[in-house]
Amino acid sequence: MKKQLTYLLILFYFISFTETSFAQSEKESETTYIKAGKLFDSGNGKILNNYIIKIEKNKVTEVGKNISIPEDAKIIDLTDYTVLPGLIDGHTHLMTLDDLNDDQPMAEKLLFEGDALRVLRGSKRAKSWLENGFTTVRDLGDSGSFLDVALKKAIDEGTVVGPRMFVSGPIIISEGGQVPGLLKSHRDVIDDEYTIVKNVDDAINAVRIHVNYGADIIKICANNTPNNTSLTIDEMKAIVKMAHRYNKKVTAHATNDLAVWEAVTAGVDGIEHGYQISDTTLTLMAKKGVVLVPTDISKPLFYKLLDIIDYQKDKDPAIKRAKNRYQDRLQRAIKAGVTIVTGSDNYIDFEMPQGKAAKNILIAYEEEGMKPLDILRSSTYLSAKFMDKEEELGIIKEGAFADMIAVKGDIINDFSKTIFDVVFVMKNGEIYVEKQNLNN
Numbered sequence: 001m002k003k004q005l006t007y008l009l010i011l012f013y014f015i016s017f018t019e020t021s022f023a024q025s026e027k028e029s030e031t032t033y034i035k036a037g038k039l040f041d042s043g044n045g046k047i048l049n050n051y052i053i054k055i056e057k058n059k060v061t062e063v064g065k066n067i068s069i070p071e072d073a074k075i076i077d078l079t080d081y082t083v084l085p086g087l088i089d090g091h092t093h094l095m096t097l098d099d100l101n102d103d104q105p106m107a108e109k110l111l112f113e114g115d116a117l118r119v120l121r122g123s124k125r126a127k128s129w130l131e132n133g134f135t136t137v138r139d140l141g142d143s144g145s146f147l148d149v150a151l152k153k154a155i156d157e158g159t160v161v162g163p164r165m166f167v168s169g170p171i172i173i174s175e176g177g178q179v180p181g182l183l184k185s186h187r188d189v190i191d192d193e194y195t196i197v198k199n200v201d202d203a204i205n206a207v208r209i210h211v212n213y214g215a216d217i218i219k220i221c222a223n224n225t226p227n228n229t230s231l232t233i234d235e236m237k238a239i240v241k242m243a244h245r246y247n248k249k250v251t252a253h254a255t256n257d258l259a260v261w262e263a264v265t266a267g268v269d270g271i272e273h274g275y276q277i278s279d280t281t282l283t284l285m286a287k288k289g290v291v292l293v294p295t296d297i298s299k300p301l302f303y304k305l306l307d308i309i310d311y312q313k314d315k316d317p318a319i320k321r322a323k324n325r326y327q328d329r330l331q332r333a334i335k336a337g338v339t340i341v342t343g344s345d346n347y348i349d350f351e352m353p354q355g356k357a358a359k360n361i362l363i364a365y366e367e368e369g370m371k372p373l374d375i376l377r378s379s380t381y382l383s384a385k386f387m388d389k390e391e392e393l394g395i396i397k398e399g400a401f402a403d404m405i406a407v408k409g410d411i412i413n414d415f416s417k418t419i420f421d422v423v424f425v426m427k428n429g430e431i432y433v434e435k436q437n438l439n440n
């Protein structure tokens with residue numbers, strides 16, 4: 001032990017005496033200037049023309065029109081494109097992918113996949129989110145026993161490539177989890193997948209366990225769809241109180257109006273899904289500043305889904321009915337003044353890269369009447385604000401992390417095509433996608 005301490009002290013002195021000389025010589029080579037033809041100002045929801053972004057190491061240090069660029073500086077020329085803050089997917093399950101034609105995808109995952117294979121597959125999916133322009137995700141459970149914390153660490157240390165992750169660990173939930181039909185004698189299989197709480201004391205300790213093992217946010221199920229049990233308001237109140245004590249936000253899976261109302265009454269910060277919410281509950285959400293993460297399906301993905309399951313009836317009316325319900329709920333939420341935060345909830349195999357399938361959530365919102373710049377705000381600044389990170393994520397300004405993407409096309413008038421045409425992805429100052437020669 002003593003030997004280790006001596007070694008650490010030597011290392012500390014070595015670093016403190018050598019850092020300044022390294023920093024000086026590397027400084028200029030680590031400065032990059034991005035010329036943005038158009039720049040999305042996510043804080044104000046506006047497009048700005050001909051801006052320059054100065055990046056030093058992993059941070060943005062200056063944004064403006066009149067920044068002088070030294071002659072030998074490294075320049076990335078994005079004058080033909082629109083530069084946006086890196087997108088944030090507020091609801092992912094990187095460690096889960098269900099085959100629609102598998103009768104028991106849960107059993108497949110919980111009984112046969114195993115942790116090692118599951119994280120390896122998750123790391124491939126993580127890369128696909130980044131390559132599609134999501135530089136940050138909020139991963140909300142279905143990730144075994146803190147496998148999300150492991151993947152986050154691997155990404156942060158550079159072992160695998162992926163977006164920044166904010167993770168919840170297992171979902172905190174009442175008896176039965178979300179596994180319908182599970183025999184009581186096999187209930188132990190859900191103990192690693194969920195944190196099951198039986199009473200208020202359990203709920204309090206569940207939060208301590210999650211904080212201890214590295215959760216950034218607490219995810220609960222106000223109701224356990226597709227199972228029909230639920231947490232009580234008192235259990236949820238105890239979770240919220242404990243989570244807020246550790247400065248963690250609480251977000252609740254809640255599908256019907258009662259579950260949403262109970263979760264909001266208990267004091268949660270976010271509602272996931274909220275497929276059926278009454279105007280009264282939406283008004284309460286707006287009053288308490290609770291955000292809504294609508295995890296809706298776009299029309300192209302709906303058609304794809306019905307193709308995969310070989311749906312025999314007429315697809316159009318089925319899709320129209322579902323889309324009308326989504327749209328009605330989304331528009332009423334916006335009218336009530338509820339903040340919308342983007343979340344794909346993509347855990348289905350749509351036979352395409354999962355990050356691309358996830359991108360469809362932006363298209364879904366456009367189909368339901370949201371304006372492109374509002375969708376982009378929900379996918380950047382407002383999502384970061386929900387995590388109290390709006391000074392450094394979801395925004396391009398001095399002091400923020402150098403997380404940004406560039407898209408080709410007219411983002412306002414041709415949104416659905418342009419948002420998929422990503423030519424450039426930078427995360428933490430490093431370039432991960434560069435489709436054309438953008439160096440000058």
Ligand SMILES: [Zn+2]
Nearest residue numbers: 091093140345
């Ligand atoms: Zn989900």
